Every structure is written in C-alpha cells, then in structure tokens.
Amino acid sequence: MDINKEKNIIRKQIKYIKSKLNAEDKLLLSKPIILNLENNNDFINSTCILAYWSMNDEVNTHAFVQKWSSSKDIYLPVVKGNMLEFRLFTNINNMEKESEFGIFEPKGKILKDYTIIDLAIIPGVAFDNHNNRLGRGLAFYDKILKSIDAKKIGICFNFQILDIIPTENTDIKMDMIISSKP
Template sequence: MDKRSLRLEAKRRLGNMSEEQRKDVQAQLETNLIQSTLWKSASCVGITISYGLEWNTNSVIEKAWDCHKTVSVPKVNPADSSMAFYRITSFQDLEEGYKGILEPKSSCVFIPKDNLDLLIVPGLLFDKDHHRLGYGGGFYDRFLQDYMGKTIALAAEAQLYQGIPSDTYDIPIQHLITEVGFRY
C-alpha cells in the first residue's frame, strides 16, 4: 500500500475503536509512559497538542507539570514546513494555529532543540523498523533531522503495521509504547 492508502487505513482502524476501548488504551499508554525511565529522566518534554483521532495529550501534559517538567509544544511555519517548540505553563498559553491545531501564543518562550530531553512524536502507523507514518506534512521529519534527544511515540497495538514504506527523509523514532508496554 502507498502512504496515502495507509493513512486512510490508520484512520479507519482508529475510528473503529469504541469509546471504551480508546479510554482503556489511553489510560494504559499514559501509565506505561509515566513509569518509563525515559519519562522519569526527562526534565524538558516536547509534545503536541492532540487533535482528531490522536491520543489525548492533555493529561500527559498535566502530569509533566505535576512533576515540574518543562513542557514544550510545537508551532509550525507552513511557509517552509518547519517547526519550533515553545514552553507552555498552562493551557491558556495556547491559541488556534495551523490547520486549527492549538499552538503556543507568540508570548511563549522559545525552547532550543537541544534543550528537549524527550520528544513525544505523533503518528498514525508504526512498524518494527521504527518507521512512523504521520499526516504527510513532513514537519517532524524535518525537525528530527538534527535532533539529538530521545524520541518516543504512543500508539495502540492497532496502529502497528508491517513494512511502512519509507524514504530517505523519513526519520525513524527510537522508542514506541503501546497499551501492552514498550515495543522497542
């Protein structure tokens, strides 16, 4: 399958999960993340504000604040398909941005890439070779090209797929957590 077809398949899989299934998976993803040494050792976490069928990141963000971690959220620049992270200290620091996704307000403090200890990378599908399939904008692949910190993704087992097609510009993630635990 090509990437476009795979994106549709991923959305179908996520859309077919019942609300109860999603709640159960969501709770287990959060537990598995919060109990990980990657999470415990990170002082500055990069994370998106979820939208659509993505796993809800709000409670992960709240847990990060509870642990006195710096929370950084991306703001995209569609003109050059780049992305930069900014610190948020409350959800009031967000406003609607690119494609209606919540982003940091211009008053938020820029966080340099090398300050991010852990980057929680979104995606629709993941495979055993650490490849991810996102929404197709390439924002994360561009950002990850010279990112030296740790990367992790949160996904349901239903989001695992064998052999996602990849190109030279597709940057693999380092770690993946599902509802059953660490996959890698």
C-alpha cells in the same frame, strides 16, 4: 507500487479504523499508553521534553501535558507555514486555536536551543516493528527531528503498529514505540 501511494493507503486504513472509535473510546485506549510512557525510564529521567497537544484522532496527551508541565519543561509544536516551532507549555489558559489544522497551540517562549531536549514524544499515523514512523505526509516532524539528538519515542494505539511500513531516506526513525502493550 509508488511509495507515496503505499503510504497513503496505510494512512487511509488507519484513518478508517480510528473513525470507528468515539472520543470516549480513544480516551480510554490512551490511558494505558500514557501510563507506560510515564513509567519509562527515559521519561522519568527527562527534564525538558518535546511533546504534542493531541488532535482528536491521536493518543490523548492533554492530561499528561498538564500534569507534568509543573515539574518538567514541556514544549509543544506550533505550525509556522510548512515548519514547526516549539513553544513552552505553561498552562491551558495560555493556548490558542490555530486556524489551519484546528490545533490548540501554546503561546509560551519559543525553543531556540534543541540541545536542551532530553526526550521527544512523537505522534504518528503508523509505526512498524523496526521503529519507523509514518506521519500525515507533510514531513513537519521529519524536518525538525533530524536536528534533535534526544531520544525519540513514538506513542500510538496498538492497531497503529504494523509489521513494516514503506520508508524513504528523509523519514526519521524512532528509538522506541510505546503503545498499551506491556
């Protein structure tokens, strides 16, 4: 089977599972994942982080970003055409809703020097036991992550971790996956 077809089948399966969860369920399932992330040494020792403002089908990062932005520099993605740029999160009032994907994006300063990043916290549709990541299919993160030397941590719900997912040379591996598993 064609690798893109395999990836799309997995995307549809995960989307179906997520569709069975309401917002309250996802928020409840997100809490132990965020706690595991906050207890991770790479996170504890980081001062400059790439993260994301979660969409409604992802591990909820809203409280996490707001909590830690007072003591760490947290940069969030902003969609620019077919690329991502990262902007500093300052506060919830400095966010605006992006029209194409309906994502809230920060209006803070643009990150120009990726060498200052200590840690990248990355969402995904699915991950596997070999730290491979399957995204939404637009390669937004793969394009930017190839130029970031910082540790890359994927965060996800337990059902998003599969034994193996199909990969291509352009897919960027994570250094670690954090879910609610201890």
